[in-house]
Amino acid sequence: MSADSELIMEWIDKADHDLGSAKLIFLHIPEYFDTIAFHCQQATEKYLKATLVYSEVGFQRTHNLVFLLDLLSQKMALSEDTYEKAILLNGFSIQIRYPNKNIYLTKEELELAISIAQEFRNLAFQIIGIKV
Secondary structure, three states, X not given: OOHHHXXXXXXXHHHHHHXXXXXXXXXXXXXOHHHHHHHHXXXXXXXXXXXXXXXXXXXXXXXXXXXXXXXXXXXXXOOHHHHHXXXXXXOOOHHHHOOOOOOOOOHHHHHHHHHHHHHHXXXXXXXXXXXX
């Protein structure tokens, strides 16, 4: 396995931990809106970074999903829908982890956030060629 392959799998592993955490917290402590949403954003960020490493696109340290998609769009066409989903999750980035940035999400909104993170996982696996 090349160094890049190892790095890709490290990003995937960390992303899976974030997505798994979001799902578990949703099942057991659904009132932790911010934590669930944050983990969905973080998972998506890491799936995108794995895809960028695979696509040999360098990136700087950022939590901005739209910026990461812009980088990825240099190598492949991305739909407007993909951008819209990233914009939604972007709002759940680091800032919501602080006391002055409270959010309140419905069960349906949390389910959507988890679903979107799962879609980005599927997209990363498809591009990288990881069989589910």
